[in-house]
Amino acid sequence: MTIALRTEGLSKQWGALKANSDITLSFPVGARHAIIGPNGAGKTTFINLLTGALAPSSGEILLGEERVTTLPPHQRVKRGMTRTFQVTTLFPGLSVLESVVMAVCEREGRGGIWWKTVARCREEADEAMAILAPLRLQDQANTLTRALPYGKQRLLEIALALASRPKILLLDEPAAGIPSGESTEVFEVIARLPADVTILFIEHDMDLVFRFAERITVLVGGRVLTEGTPAEVAADARVRQVYLGETAHD
Amino acid sequence: MTALRLPSDRWHLAEVGFWLTPVACFFLFPGYHVLGSQILIVGLFALSLDIIMGYTGIVSLGHAAFFGIGAYTAGLLAKHGWGEPFSGLLFAMLVSALFGFLTSFLVVRGQELVRLMVTLGIGLLVFEGANKAAFITGGVDGLIGVTMWKIFGVFRFDFRGYNGYLYTLGVVFAVFLLVRRIIHSPFGLRLRGVRESRARMPMIGASVRRIEVSVFTFSAGVAGIAGGLLAQTTQFVGLDTLSFARSAELLIILVFGGRGHLYGGLIGAAVYMLARDWLAGLNPTYWQFWLGLLLVLMVLVARGGIMDGLALIQRRLNRPAAA
Numbered sequence: 001m002t003i004a005l006r007t008e009g010l011s012k013q014w015g016a017l018k019a020n021s022d023i024t025l026s027f028p029v030g031a032r033h034a035i036i037g038p039n040g041a042g043k044t045t046f047i048n049l050l051t052g053a054l055a056p057s058s059g060e061i062l063l064g065e066e067r068v069t070t071l072p073p074h075q076r077v078k079r080g081m082t083r084t085f086q087v088t089t090l091f092p093g094l095s096v097l098e099s100v101v102m103a104v105c106e107r108e109g110r111g112g113i114w115w116k117t118v119a120r121c122r123e124e125a126d127e128a129m130a131i132l133a134p135l136r137l138q139d140q141a142n143t144l145t146r147a148l149p150y151g152k153q154r155l156l157e158i159a160l161a162l163a164s165r166p167k168i169l170l171l172d173e174p175a176a177g178i179p180s181g182e183s184t185e186v187f188e189v190i191a192r193l194p195a196d197v198t199i200l201f202i203e204h205d206m207d208l209v210f211r212f213a214e215r216i217t218v219l220v221g222g223r224v225l226t227e228g229t230p231a232e233v234a235a236d237a238r239v240r241q242v243y244l245g246e247t248a249h250d
Numbered sequence: 251m252t253a254l255r256l257p258s259d260r261w262h263l264a265e266v267g268f269w270l271t272p273v274a275c276f277f278l279f280p281g282y283h284v285l286g287s288q289i290l291i292v293g294l295f296a297l298s299l300d301i302i303m304g305y306t307g308i309v310s311l312g313h314a315a316f317f318g319i320g321a322y323t324a325g326l327l328a329k330h331g332w333g334e335p336f337s338g339l340l341f342a343m344l345v346s347a348l349f350g351f352l353t354s355f356l357v358v359r360g361q362e363l364v365r366l367m368v369t370l371g372i373g374l375l376v377f378e379g380a381n382k383a384a385f386i387t388g389g390v391d392g393l394i395g396v397t398m399w400k401i402f403g404v405f406r407f408d409f410r411g412y413n414g415y416l417y418t419l420g421v422v423f424a425v426f427l428l429v430r431r432i433i434h435s436p437f438g439l440r441l442r443g444v445r446e447s448r449a450r451m452p453m454i455g456a457s458v459r460r461i462e463v464s465v466f467t468f469s470a471g472v473a474g475i476a477g478g479l480l481a482q483t484t485q486f487v488g489l490d491t492l493s494f495a496r497s498a499e500l501l502i503i504l505v506f507g508g509r510g511h512l513y514g515g516l517i518g519a520a521v522y523m524l525a526r527d528w529l530a531g532l533n534p535t536y537w538q539f540w541l542g543l544l545l546v547l548m549v550l551v552a553r554g555g556i557m558d559g560l561a562l563i564q565r566r567l568n569r570p571a572a573a
Contacts, residue, residue, distance in 0.1 A: 051453065073452035082453050089453075091446035094439075097254055102443050103454040105436045111456055112464075114437040119258030121436060129254070142255045164455055 003064070004029045004198040005050070005081070005168050010059035012045055012222075019045040021222045023059070027168075031198050034213035036206075038242065042222035043202045044086060047170050050200075051083050052076050063168070080167035084157040086176050086202070092146035096137055096156060099145060100128035103163035131159050135189060151178050154186060162193075169193070171201035180205065187212050210234070257434040268513060272419050283411035287418040289523050291479045294422045296503045296515025297429060298472035304509030305433060306465050307445035308357065311366050311497050312373025313473055315353075318492030320346040320474025322380065325393045325481035333399035335407075335482050339421065342478030343471045350470020351463065358462040370494070377492040393487040407483065414483040425475055430512060432468075441465055445510075502545060508557025517556050 006026040012019045020042045027033055035043050048054040050061060052073035061069045063079050071079075091099045104124045105111045113121075132138045135155045140148060145156065154174065161169055174190065175183030187208050190199065203209050209216065209230070216233045218225040220242050226233065233239055275286055295317050302308040320342035327338050356368050380387045387393055398407045405413040432438050443451050444461050451458050481487045490496060499522075507518020525544070529537035552559045 072457065074455050074457045077453060077455040082455075085450075085453075089447055089450045091443055091450065093446045094442060095255065097256065098439060099443075101256065102436070102439045106440070106455040111436055111440045114432045114435045116436075117256075117258045117431070117434040118436055118439050119256040119434070121256075124436075125254055125256060160450070160454060164453075 001028045003027070003062075004031070005064075005200075006062045007050070008060040008062070010046070010049055010061065011057045012042075012049055012054060013057050018222050020049060020056075023219075023222075023224055025217060025224065025227070027198055027200060029167075029198055030196050031200070032212060032214040033198075033200050034209045034216045035200060035202050035219060036204075036209055036216060037219035037225075040221075041219040043219055044172055045222070046219065047083060047172050047200075047202065050076075050170060051081065077164055077166075080165075081170070082161045082164045082166045082168075083170035084161050084172060084174055086172040088150075088153050088157060090145045090153060090156055090160070093144065095142050095144055096132065096148065096159075097125070097128055097141040099156065100131055100159055100163050101125055103160050104128055104131075107164050128163065131162050134192070135159050151182055154178055155189065158186070158189060166197065168198045168200070171199065173202050173204065175203070175205065175208065180207075183208060257439060259431055259434045265513075268516075269423065276415060276419075283415040285523070285527060287411055287415045287483050288480075289520050290415075290418045290422045290516075291476050291483070292500075292503065292523060293516035293519035294425060294479070295473055295476035296500055296507065296519050297426065297512070298469045298476060298515075299500055299504050300509060300512070300515045301429065301433075301441075301469045301472065302465055303504065304511070304514065305438065305445060306441045306462065308462060308466065309362055309365050310357075310369040311494075311501065312369035312371070312376075313469075313500055314492050314494070314496035315369075315373045315376040316346045316350055316470040316473035317477035317480075317496065318376065318380065318487075318489075319349055320477030321481040321487045321491040322387055322393065322477075323474070324478035325396045325487035326386070328396045328398055328482065328485075329393060333397050335398060335401055335417065338482060339475050339478045342481075343474045346474020346477065347467050347471030350473075351467040354463045354466035354470075357466060358459050370497075373492070373494055373497055377489065377494070380492055381489060387487070387489070390489055392489065393481075396481060396485040396487065398482055398485060407485065411483065418479055418483055421475065421479060425472060426512075426516075429472065433512060502541075504555075506545075506548060506555055508555025508559075511557040511561075514555055514557045521556065 003026050008024050010023040011021050023046060035046065037043055045054065049056050052071060056069065060067055063081060068076050068079065101118060101121065101124050104127050105121065129138055129141065132141060135158065137152060137155055137159060140152060145153065148156065158174060171190065175186040178186060183205060191212060193199065213230060215228065216230055217227045218233060218239050225238060225242065226236050272286065272290065299310065299313050302310060323345040324338045324342040327341055332338065353372050357365055360368065381389055400406050401413060401417050407414050440456060440461055443456065444458055448458050477491055480491065503518040503522045504515050506522055507514030526537060526541065529540050
């Protein structure tokens with residue numbers, strides 16, 4: 001089993017606040033791994049450490065065999081790891097198509113081209129449309145992102161991440177703010193992604209977690225409480241006590 | 251499937267009309283060639299600010315530094331024996347771009363307020379530097395003795411500014427074409443990406459810092475060309491080319507014209523400078539009152555400037571036709 005992503009003793013603290021303490025986890029290629037935990041458990045901090053938005057206080061991050069702990073964020077994306085944001089972080093003044101074409105250009109290293117117009121980048125536009133189609137965003141390709149309904153914006157979050165052709169995809173509450181009926185749709189999109197893409201996701205909705213995750217890590221107070229299959233986690237008395245019991249649906 | 255709309259540089263009819271205007275003015279207003287050149291030069295300077303401010307979202311209060319450095323470069327070159335205009339401009343652009351590149355690392359560090367202060371500080375430093383280095387720049391007296399060679403070895407920079415106007419128009423149009431192409435390219439798209447979300451850009455694999463350094467350098471180079479044009483056409487460089495007043499005025503012009511539309515700077519420069527010319531003619535000591543009033547009204551009523559106002563009118567006109 002090849003390891004796609006691994007952390008060793010990853011910690012982040014601000015003064016006395018230990019947001020992440022000594023997190024050692026490994027994720028094999030093709031994992032469907034949920035990270036759960038009550039509010040303030042350090043889930044988003046963990047994602048921010050992985051992507052490089054935050055620098056860890058100590059510990060290491062390895063992509064495959066390569067240590068990426070000190071690499072800037074965009075370099076980690078170039079090595080195959082990207083994320084989506086819990087709080088929608090898109091390009092409001094760009095159209096849906098422009099955003100995805102830009103992401104495709106950046107992945108191909110063609111973002112610096114200045115001598116040719118975007119309209120002449122046919123391959124990139126075709127690929128962008130191929131990314132948008134399964135997300136049912138192709139009809140809104142020319143729509144400004146800020147004019148897009150919220151649910152569609154959540155799908156564009158995923159489309160932008162996919163445009164980087166990630167080997168590892170970190171999804172920070174991909175269905176955040178979407179009515180529970182429609183959130184299944186978001187996860188069905190995720191479930192259809194290629195099997196060799198390693199997916200880590202944070203999710204509060206336990207139904208979705210137990211349906212889509214093959215393994216679950218429970219974070220509490222910045223520490224790993226336990227890790228296992230959905231059945232193991234569900235059976236764990238400590239998890240029931242600290243988490244499932246009090247905030248089954250946040 | 252509907253047609254995909256992506257930035258292309260197909261010419262709009264209004265754009266053709268826009269560029270025919272300065273050509274027509276050449277024939278219609280023979281007494282105004284000097285003012286016309288100044289408008290084009292300031293318009294190009296405003297375009298250089300639009301590249302960083304309108305498209306990329308980098309504010310600057312010290313852009314005159316690059317304008318002035320370009321002006322002094324072209325002026326000094328001509329004063330000391332190399333008066334060939336085109337190579338002079340090229341050199342002005344390179345020196346300004348180099349200075350822009352070096353200072354960009356200070357600018358890209360902070361957020362908006364930091365950037366305003368850093369660019370302001372750079373502007374003041376360069377101004378005082380040029381003031382102190384009077385043995386090179388002429389200090390407060392300005393740089394005199396700028397002697398230009400003939401354009402293409404044929405056309406003299408004449409006193410009435412005939413050839414100077416055409417030379418300026420040609421250069422401004424050529425640089426505009428380059429900027430226009432760049433804005434519609436993947437590089438232009440990534441500039442707008444930085445403006446729209448600095449947080450998301452790294453997550454599609456783009457280095458915001460590298461983009462900002464490159465665009466700041468480019469913008470400084472364009473400002474340098476504008477400064478070089480002023481030095482060459484007036485055959486004089488004053489310290490005011492580097493002044494804070496010039497940076498502030500530039501900001502006003504761009505806000506007037508509208509940011510992020512390519513044409514805002516040129517239109518803003520034309521409106522601003524014609525209004526100033528007219529108002530100062532009415533009352534030489536009082537014109538800033540009207541300018542101030544206009545500015546306040548503008549920001550209250552039409553924050554997007556003239557370009558946004560025009561776009562709004564166009565949408566209103568198009569609506570019945572589309573329905």
